Amino acid sequence: MVDFTGIKIAVDFDGTIVEHAYPDIGKEKLFAFQTLKQLNKMGASLILWTFRSGVELDNAVEFCRKNGIEFYAVNKNYPEEIIDDSVSRKIDADIYIDDKNIGGFPGWSEVWQILNPFELQEKEAERRISSMRKNIFKRLFTRKTKTDENGLS
Ligand SMILES: [Mg+2]
DSSP: OOOOOOOOOOOOBBTTBBBTTTTTTOOTTTTTHHHHHHHTTTEEEEEHHHSSSSHHHHHHHHHHHHHHHOOOSSSSSSTTOOOTTTSSSSSOSSSEOTTTTTTTTHHHHHHHHHHHHHHHHHHHHHHHHHHHHHHHHHHHHHHHHHHHHHHHO
């Protein structure tokens, strides 16, 4: 399992965690919370990085909380940060998950695979091993059948 301790992941809300429905809250995008919860478990600090503010922002934070996601910070680098003109508005996350990425939003299962490349390799290895195993059984079975045929003749 990849260790994401100390890694800040900035996540957009509208169009990324949920379908676009601003100022309302859209339907959850497939696997959004499942993926975020897993990244959280793996040590990542999740930052909600959205253009929402005021009540609409509160609603988004509450919606995520109800779905099991408590953000490390919201529109900030860290919880205690006070934003004024002396602070750059750009946060310094390590990874950004946003539907405005060049190429668009790939979907949460793709996000997961990009962040967990070893898991993909493991899956591929498992697939190969299991297909080898099938081949072994097939060979054994075929051989046995031939022996039976030989026994009959
Ligand atoms: Mg968006």
